[in-house]
Amino acid sequence: MSRTSENKTPSLSRVRREREKAATRQRILEAARELFTTEGYAQTSMRRIADQIGYTATAIYHHFKDKDALLNELCLMDFRALFEALRQMDQIPDPITRLRLMGQNYVKFALAHPQQFRFMFLVERPIPGPDQITIDPAEDGYAFLLNNLSEAIELGLFRPEFKDPELLAQIVWSGVHGLAAIHLTAPGKSHPWMELRDPDETARQLSDVVLRGLLREPTT
Amino acid sequence: MSRTSENKTPSLSRVRREREKAATRQRILEAARELFTTEGYAQTSMRRIADQIGYTATAIYHHFKDKDALLNELCLMDFRALFEALRQMDQIPDPITRLRLMGQNYVKFALAHPQQFRFMFLVERPIPGPDQITIDPAEDGYAFLLNNLSEAIELGLFRPEFKDPELLAQIVWSGVHGLAAIHLTAPGKSHPWMELRDPDETARQLSDVVLRGLLREPTT
DNA sequence: AGGCGCACCTAACACCGTTAGATTACTTCA
């Protein structure tokens, strides 16, 4: 008996508890982000994260499965932020300038949030984890890129041999992604055997080059 | 007195000792490479490396400063191998096809040696370390790329606004580097929200696109 | 033959991620 009465009441203090739980969860994430970005993932210990907010290391495990779960959650937020930044380009009418600006903003974002970008794309993560099967956050941004390319294809802006949006997406993404990666992990940044050019300027020129290579009509 | 006699003799067994020392050094490197590539850097312990070749973990410290030194030495070898592969393109007369093939082979190398490529470019390493100031191994390859681009510039093959070899190098490198990075760390490789196209084909098309964007005369 | 140094070892330190189980604080209900 006593079917525990369905527990209908929000009970006014239960919700406060939940809000507080969410709050400390957030504080953990903030501390983790701070330390991950300043010290690096491997060099940051659970104990240091906990210390920073006045908890014990084990307390974190009531909010997150393990250390990787922390990293994954942060990555998720960063994916959303990145593609939110890109989506703002949606209002630009011309699909080509839209693509050009998306490329430049991709690089800008990567260099403005270097460690986040590293987490998102450059860290070797054990398994993507089938527990996070929900809506893949990256799908939105990649789909957005695909849509833009499809639109340009249908408008007949590209050379006739370029009809596969997926292939085109991977081509234009490669350029800006590689530029960001080079600036973030530049070998010889200390003993500069390579003079890194200004990233924004390079991104602009790179976008121009790639788009001119794709376009049917040669632009000036 | 007794100025320690200059020690002229190679002493015949001294050299054998040195050869043996170099041999076990090499065996350590091989074991480390094996484990790093199969298990990952962070997941590989000094004790496991030592076990694999019948030593104690501390023995490794007589040959290498620490774990990072192992990684750095392996990276160095891989840099040399990569740029040796690229240098073989030197015999191709036309600088443009030479550049095209360099790009394609860069991607081929990266995907044929995924973990090495990760070590070289994608791993966040603490400090490049001023102890390895010798001839930077990457300089050769990058300088090779620079030379090819300078040659093409002097031949007047590129559009007039492209006169900075350094900038051009970073543009063309970005493309192939990003393509390799995407294929190596592809997010959603498990739940494929993106259909990765064949890397060799993509590399070919990417090289075409970038070079067409750079060239003065539009090619067919 | 005797001394020396090199290559390797054992023991230990401080720290790590993570788990088990106790403890506290607070909500709920009789």
Add this chain to the structure above:
DNA sequence: TGAAGTAATCTAACGGTGTTAGGTGCGCCT
């Protein structure tokens, strides 16, 4: 009001990590 229960946090510990200090034995050189 007080008993019961539960959620959040703690202490203690385990097995493992990179690394250092100091010892051991063997081979080389005088």
